Structures are given as C-alpha cells and as structure tokens.
Amino acid sequence: MADEYALRVIGYIHSELRDPAAAPKQGTEGAPDAWLDLAPYAVPAARGLRVGQRLIVISWLHRADRDLLEVHPRDDARNPLTGVFATRSADRPNPLGLHRVTIREIDGGRLRIGPIEAVDGTPIVDLKIDLDQP
Amino acid sequence: MADEYALRVIGYIHSELRDPAAAPKQGTEGAPDAWLDLAPYAVPAARGLRVGQRLIVISWLHRADRDLLEVHPRDDARNPLTGVFATRSADRPNPLGLHRVTIREIDGGRLRIGPIEAVDGTPIVDLKIDLDQP
Numbered sequence: 001m002a003d004e005y006a007l008r009v010i011g012y013i014h015s016e017l018r019d020p021a022a023a024p025k026q027g028t029e030g031a032p033d034a035w036l037d038l039a040p041y042a043v044p045a046a047r048g049l050r051v052g053q054r055l056i057v058i059s060w061l062h063r064a065d066r067d068l069l070e071v072h073p074r075d076d077a078r079n080p081l082t083g084v085f086a087t088r089s090a091d092r093p094n095p096l097g098l099h100r101v102t103i104r105e106i107d108g109g110r111l112r113i114g115p116i117e118a119v120d121g122t123p124i125v126d127l128k129i130d131l132d133q134p
Numbered sequence: 135m136a137d138e139y140a141l142r143v144i145g146y147i148h149s150e151l152r153d154p155a156a157a158p159k160q161g162t163e164g165a166p167d168a169w170l171d172l173a174p175y176a177v178p179a180a181r182g183l184r185v186g187q188r189l190i191v192i193s194w195l196h197r198a199d200r201d202l203l204e205v206h207p208r209d210d211a212r213n214p215l216t217g218v219f220a221t222r223s224a225d226r227p228n229p230l231g232l233h234r235v236t237i238r239e240i241d242g243g244r245l246r247i248g249p250i251e252a253v254d255g256t257p258i259v260d261l262k263i264d265l266d267q268p
Contacts, residue, residue, distance in 0.1 A: 002142035047217035083181035
C-alpha cells in the first residue's frame with residue numbers, strides 16, 4: 001500500500017481539445033492555446049505573473065490508468081514493453097503532466113496559456129516560473 | 135474548498151542533505167547525488183531505465199507550507215511580495231519539486247541519482263524521461 005498525500009486542484013483547463021486520443025502527445029507537436037481558470041482560493045498565488053512569461057504547468061491527467069506500470073512507448077506495439085518511468089506515458093501511478101507554456105493573456109483569475117496539449121476539463125495542480133527562459 | 139486527488143508515494147530519497155535551510159535552492163547550485171529507494175509496488179515501472187539517462191524527478195516537498203500563497207522570492211525581504219506561482223518557492227498549495235538528474239547507478243529497486251537538492255526522507259511521486267536529453 002502506497003503512502004499518500006492530498007493533491008489540491010488549483011484550477012481547470014478550458015480548451016477546444018476534447019478527445020484525448022486526438023490530442024498531440026506533447027505541446028510542441030501542434031497543441032492549441034487554452035484558458036486556465038484558477039480556483040478562487042488560488043488567485044492570490046498568481047500575483048506577479050505577466051504576459052509573455054514562460055511557465056511550467058503541472059496537470060493531473062485525470063483520464064489516465066494509474067495501475068498501468070508498463071507500456072509500449074507512443075502506443076506502438078512494435079516498441080518493447082517499458083516501465084512507465086522510462087517513458088512520457090500519461091498512464092503512471094501519479095498522472096502528472098508537465099507543460100511548458102507562455103502566458104498569452106491575463107484576465108483576473110483566468111490565464112490564457114499555450115501551447116498546451118491537455119484536454120478540456122483537465123485539472124491543474126501547480127504553476128512555476130520556467131528557469132530556462134529563452 | 136479545493137477538489138482533491140490522492141497522490142501515491144513511489145519512493146523516498148536517502149541523502150546526506152538533512153537540513154532544508156542548508157540545502158541549495160536548485161540542483162544546479164551544488165547539490166549532491168542521493169539514493170531513490172522505490173516502493174515495492176513501483177519497481178516494475180522502472181523497467182528499462184539505464185545508467186546515464188536523464189530523468190525529471192517529481193518530489194513532494196513535505197516540509198513546505200501549503201497555505202502560504204505569497205512569498206518574498208529567495209527568502210530575501212528586499213524582493214517584493216510575489217504569488218508563489220510566479221516563483222520557485224517550495225511553499226505552495228501542492229509542494230511539487232522538479233529535479234533534472236542523471237541516473238548514476240541502478241541496484242534492483244534503488245536508483246542512484248543526482249544532482250538533487252531534496253533532503254533526506256523526501257517523498258518522490260513521479261519519474262519521467264527528460265525530453266531535453268543533451
């Protein structure tokens with residue numbers, strides 16, 4: 001039995017992407033921009049963010065299979081069965097997604113960010129300044 | 135009240151670093167290597183990892199203050215009060231730490247990784263292949 005912590009959702013993605021099967025595997029593969037609607041309690045934590053900044057967004061890929069420990073990378077059966085920690089599969093014990101985005105627009109507790117391959121309704125759990133700003 | 139998900143610990147860090155106040159702020163600022171002891175249930179998920187690979191390690195900074203939403207960056211009172219999402223502070227609603235490491239050694243369910251600024255006993259919640267391999 002795994003030790004556990006409670007992860008608090010800080011907001012949700014609103015995106016034109018609705019079908020995970022059709023979504024790009026990574027944001028650099030043609031993903032759109034999306035809105036991040038912050039939960040009211042989390043709005044003060046966004047003070048100081050500015051349009052044009054690069055962020056690392058951590059999502060919770062809520063449709064993933066948390067009990068799948070080995071996969072064929074990129075859903076290609078020709079690739080050998082590999083532990084999920086040696087891949088970027090969404091299926092893993094904690095389906096945390098990492099997304100490097102740029103802030104396009106800020107409207108109160110809503111941030112327009114992109115490119116981001118997360119589907120509509122994806123919970124977001126953290127935002128950090130990207131230390132590798134170009 | 136925030137929506138919540140249960141985060142499962144996949145292993146723990148064993149490090150010579152014991153005092154968070156003395157730990158470097160980022161792994162690139164002189165952090166040591168450490169052992170990651172995987173939980174037995176998570177060992178199959180590490181199949182395929184190899185010495186020399188670069189990983190992104192996601193930690194749970196269990197000593198952080200989850201209710202602190204604004205901070206003075208780098209603990210310097212001369213820096214203006216800033217929302218934690220615009221910083222790399224460990225204090226934030228979900229104290230997830232990102233660490234880029236290299237695998238130094240693999241010994242069954244133990245991985246020697248570094249450099250990593252996480253203190254001894256830090257829970258680890260995910261490992262991913264670093265897409266920016268040099």
